[in-house]
Amino acid sequence: MDAKNNHHEPSSKQAVRKINWLRWIVGVCAGAYVLYRIIFQIVQPEYGPVYWLGFLNTGLIVGGMYSLIAIGYTLVYGVMLLINFAHGDIMMLGCFAGYFTFEFFNYLKVGESNFLNAYPVLAIILAFIIGASVSAVSGFYVEKIAYRPLRNSHVRLAPLISAVGASIFLETVAQIMFGANKKTYKNPLLLERGTGWNIEMGDGMIVITKTGVFSLIMAIVLMIALYFFVQKTKLGKSIRAVSQDKNTAQLMGINLDRVTSQTFIISGILAGSAGVMWGLHNGLFNHFVGFLPGIKAFTAAVLGGIGNIPGAMAGGMILGIVESVGPAFLGIDFQLKDVIAFTILILVLILKPSGLFGKSSSNVEKV
Amino acid sequence: MKTILTKSSKFGVVAGIILIFSEMINLSSTLAEILEKLFTGGIATKDVIIPFYMGLVTGLIVFFTTFAFLKKQKSDRKNSFLHGLAAAIIISLVSGSLISVLNIILGSYLEKGKDVRVYLEALSPDVIRAFLFQTDVRHAVMNYFLSTFLGSMTALILFWLSQKTNQPAKTIRGLARLKEKIQVGRIFERYPAVKTISILLVIIAILTLPLIVNAYTISVLGIVLIYAIMGLGLNLIVGLSGQLVFGYVAFFALGAYTFGLLTAPKPFGIEMNFWLALLISLVVAGIGGFLIGLPIMNLRGDYLAIVTLGFAEIVRILINSNLMADYTGGPQGIKNIGQPIQPSIFERYFGKPLEDNVWFLYLIIFVFLLILYAAFRLQYSRTGRSWEAMREDETVAQACGVTTSSYKVLAIVIGAAIAGAAGALYASRNTYTGPSEYAFMVSVNALAVVVVGGMGSIPGTLLGAFIIKGLPELLRDLENYRMVVFGALLIVMMIIRPEGIWPVKRRKLSVAPESIEVLKEDLKP
Amino acid sequence: MTKKPSYVLEAENITINFGGLTAVNDVSLQVPFESIISIIGPNGAGKTTFFNCISGFYACDKGTVFFQERPINGIPTDEIANLGISRTYQNIRLFTNMSVIENVLIGQQPRLRSTCIDTIFQTYRNRREEKQSIQKACNLLDFVGLGAYADDVANNLPYGAQRRLEIARALGNNPHLLLLDEPCAGMNPHETSAMIELINTLRSQLKITIVLIEHDMKVVMNISDSILVLDHGEKIAQGTPDEIQSNQKVIEAYLGSGTENLVEKYSKRKADKRKLD
Secondary structure (H helix, E strand, C coil): CHHHHHHCCCCCCCHHHHHHHHHHHHHHHHHHHHHHHHHHHHHCCCCCHHHHHHHHHHHHHHHHHHHHHHHHHHHHHHHHCCCCCCHHHHHHHHHHHHHHHHHHHHHCEECCEEHHHHCHHHHHHHHHHHHHHHHHHHHHHHHHHHHHHHCCCCCCCHHHHHHHHHHHHHHHHHHHHHCCCCEECCCCHHHCCCCEEEEEECCEEEEEEHHHHHHHHHHHHHHHHHHHHHHHCHHHHHHHHHHHCHHHHHHCCCCHHHHHHHHHHHHHHHHHHHHHHHHHHHCEECCCCCHHHHHHHHHHHHHCCCCCHHHHHHHHHHHHHHHHHHHHHHCCCHHHHHHHHHHHHHHHHHHCCCCCCCCCCCCCCCC | CHHHHHHHHHHHHHHHHHHHHHHHCCHHHHHHHHHHHHHCCCCCCCCCCCHHHHHHHHHHHHHHHHHHHHHHHHHHCCCCHHHHHHHHHHHHHHHHHHHHHHHHHHHHHHHHCCCHHHCCCCCCHHHHHHHCCCCCHHHHHHHHHHHHHHHHHHHHHHHHHHHHHCHHHHHHHHHHHHHHHHCHHHHHHHCHHHHHHHHHHHHHHHHHHHHHCCHHHHHHHHHHHHHHHHHHHHHHHHHHCCCCCCCHHHHHHHHHHHHHHHHCCCCCCCCCCHHHHHHHHHHHHHHHHHHHHCCCCCCCHHHHHHHHHHHHHHHHHHHHCCCCHHHHCHHHCEECCCCCCCCCHHHHHHCCCCCHHHHHHHHHHHHHHHHHHHHHHHHCCHHHHHHHHHHHCHHHHHHCCCCHHHHHHHHHHHHHHHHHHHHHHHHHHHCEECHHHHCHHHHHHHHHHHHHHCCCCHHHHHHHHHHHHHHHHHCHHHHHHHHHHHHHHHHHHHHHCCCCCCCCCCCCCCCCCCCHHHHHHHCCC | CCCCCCEEEEEEEEEEEECCEEEEEEEEEEEECCCEEEEECCCCCCHHHHHHHHCCCCCCCEEEEEECCEECCCCCHHHHHHHCEEECCCCCCCCCCCEHHHHHHHHCHHHCCCCHHHHHHCCHHHHHHHHHHHHHHHHHHHHHCCHHHCCCEHHHCCHHHHHHHHHHHHHCCCCCEEEEECCCCCCCHHHHHHHHHHHHHHHHHHCCEEEEECCCHHHHHHHCCEEEEEECCEEEEEECHHHHHCCHHHHHHHHCCCCHHHHHHHHHHHHHHHHHC
């Protein structure tokens, strides 16, 4: 065996070190480009400050919705170590539920006007409750049917493939049932789309829409509520315990099945609310509405460190802002804003796989 | 008795939900139409569905639910006929009333002249009329109860009969015994000549096939084979090395666009030779795989899934964007992509040149066989074994000396290159390539090909390609439900048969051992 | 190899911390050629952690590991396997869905040189190497007594056979040093004595140096040249089996303090036994 000759030679395949080099190169290149653009924007501004504020405004609103969806990914990942691929579609179902609720209230006659405009606050609250509960119920059943039987599967990829299956199933069923054409949300007059407060500033004007303000406030309220829920309640504590150590949590008397179901319900509630917000703010939607926000919210969850709830909130906000500021900042077509989001995903995974706020864990497995 | 009551009403609700669901997505009327065609021998279909078949579909759904219930009950304890009867009646009543409620609502809308298609697109007035058995609401409700009742009763009687005579069990046992008797594999082992001859026969059959089938079948076969090629590539990544790649379509698109740019008259006008262009697109897709594989080679599998999905979206958006429109043609795509020139040999032997599509099918078969050979070699070699070890237990594989990071990248590169070849063939076959052809669904189809056939199994992948791309072409009526079925199929396969329809078989490798002295010599460090 | 190094493995002042916990504290070990060294200690004493440090799963925080006078700190596990250290695992970790012989073939990975290009084109090198490695795998399986199971799926083997298969897999890369993590755990007396025999043959016939962790004292006292005792991450004793048996610190670690008279009893009983023999 001639192979023996290089038995004692130090091998050249030092993969780990290579990766670190790669990280440095990519990081320095990306950093340098961003720095170049910053200088470029200062020296030769293409847009006035008013535009930047406008982009920031859009970014915050979208970011709030991303955060809500991203929390769902993070919670489920913590409990099951699974990317809930159908999460975007669960949000889509919530969006549809809100749409039907508003349509129903629009037809419901109360005196002169209809229910929607007679009791707008009640209508909005009911729409959120219905949207959130439809999403919660579908999340519950998706887990029960598609994920639970696979928890101890010996095929490692099984839960993930099953998740893709669930996602496609929900999406295509919605397409067949409700049609592929885009639908428009019927907002109450109180929250009419596109109207709001115009703020004159220097050479331009920012429109702060009512729906935008409402969505942002709603998102922040939900996030705060969730944070206290996870920190203070018994269920929240058991969710945290399960994400720390599944086996020990079970030994402490935590029912894994129940905690998993409840996690899916909570993430469904957040996703459903995000879906209704999406409809109220953007108006147009169809069965495909959950796909892009789903992937982007996952990006946000990774950005904040997957499994980390405050990280997911911050990640969603950051992603929303970067995505809406990015095209103008980098001087590229607004068509390409999705490319920015996915590039961020790839860059984060190269540079800091544990996320911006995640603890860098050694990926050494106990043997 | 009480448990039977609650359990059977639960099953009744399930049956009712299935009925409502298939009515909402218009599946049951489509099924009824297919049954009608089947029984009437495909005679010109009228616009209206005969009520009998509608009832038949409803009855069948209830039939299967009741049968499942009775079977489950049987394993619990010995049940009497009366218990079964009560359960069957309850199931039929519950499911019947559920479906009736839906139809009363829909029927009243129809009578008021409202079109529910604004909200529920699948339910056009004709479809609702079909669901109402072409009569009014009152009769329809009666019909529903009748069909659910008949369905559950048939299930009960059949179940009772089968239990009394034990016929199905005998049949199944007989079939199993027959399968044991035949054992094709064992014959192959005993007589290697038989194996060679049968492989030759299969190859001859494949080679003569394009000459005898019609143009439509040729086009279906072409797409099936292209998907089989993609499946072989994805099988290396997902099935062998155990990494989930969702954005496989990105490499397919890379191959197709490279090929298009190299052979189309516009925008560059290179019009390169077919084979050279095929090779270059294979290499370009491989490089794409390398670039995407390199940064993520020591990440968990599910990150890879999302990253490749993001990469596929980037590729799709870029080829669609104005930024690249000068090269990729934007939404218009690239037209007039070159096709290979037919060598004159065929003309000499057959008297006339082959038809273009037949010739191209031969070409696809040729490339397919090449890739099949390569995939086969790779799987049963050191490389393939290392991939499989990595899939089984990455930590231990690395501790055994498998450089996991490079093997991961290697799998992605080879898989991507194969997808590039498939993309080039696809672009050349259509003489066109545009951004709309590279949606996420293509990745899902490729994944379904691998999963349904059996992860890691090459014959399984071929079978998967026929099931995923071939069957829907044959069952044109169910076209709309294809993706629904795929989604459900992915879940169901993972739950009941994760190893796929045609699971991989371990090869026999052992040889007679030598003496310990040889081993001593061998193991000298 | 001009000059033969004096030790196969030298671990100098190894310290490993997990957060605030010191799993291994300042442990040194020297392993001479063709010896069998056992590491014993109560549960949680840091034995497996020490093993993981040698085989590259963990990097040690302080100290150095020399393998044939070459420092191997922080080298990834695949390269350590390349150098000639193999190991088995406490809870058996086979490639369960692959066949027995394929498991052993994976073990030979560092010794194979054919690339995927060779494979696709079926070069002479690839065919020769494939044939040789399969032959070697069969020899190895025959050596550990699993020749008859070669084409079965690894998952279907009985427990004891799985332990043997792990050893066969570890032998695939011509190791200088074999680390066995509890090779006799969960075995009945009959299987245990067969395993002792196998380990002895490994040393006597194949000239392999072995370090093993074991709880079964019968095994440890039977086959070791030297024993290292760990407790709470600290080395409390090292010596020949006889020295360890009468070491007060070791007995305290296993049985708690206040057992001085136990030692006397034990040595007395041992003396009686010798007389009987």
